[in-house]
Amino acid sequence: xxxxxxxxxxxxxxxxxxxxxxxxxxxxxxxxxxxxxxxxxxxxxxxxxxxxxxxxxxxxxxxxxxxxxxxxxxxxxxxxxxxxxxxxxxxxxxxxxxxxxxxxxxxxxxxxxxxxxxxxxxxxxxxxxxxxxxxxx
Numbered sequence: 001x002x003x004x005x006x007x008x009x010x011x012x013x014x015x016x017x018x019x020x021x022x023x024x025x026x027x028x029x030x031x032x033x034x035x036x037x038x039x040x041x042x043x044x045x046x047x048x049x050x051x052x053x054x055x056x057x058x059x060x061x062x063x064x065x066x067x068x069x070x071x072x073x074x075x076x077x078x079x080x081x082x083x084x085x086x087x088x089x090x091x092x093x094x095x096x097x098x099x100x101x102x103x104x105x106x107x108x109x110x111x112x113x114x115x116x117x118x119x120x121x122x123x124x125x126x127x128x129x130x131x132x133x134x135x136x137x
Contacts, residue, residue: 001033001108002026003082007062011052014043025108034106090118097133 001009005023013022019040020032035043043057050059058065065082072080086107093103104115 001082002086003062003065005033005108006082007056007058007060007065009056009058011047011057014057016040023108031108033108087118087121090115091121094119 001023002025005025008024009021015022019037020034023031023033025031047057050057069080090103090107094100100112100115100119104112109115
């Protein structure tokens, strides 16, 4: 999800049955973003601790989220920002053999070109492993 999308997540936007969050993305377009079961458990815990009210489930502004991520970067020396998380999401799916069209839909990109740009960090060795895995089937 983009930072602006994360910032606007409310408890009512979460569909626990499908592990998705309804978000309003770029161009005021509505889409769903998936999350894992373990992320769902963390979301439930967060909502139980903080309550479901407020502008968003985090009870944080966009700036506060950016500041928190900057602090994590300084503590870990790892790049921590929403854009990097989006790129990592796309690259990890690509490494696992998920088709770029599915990645495009899951990440809310409108063109395959953007997904290809985001997944450029996938190396030949990653692609070779995927090829070998597919060929064994």
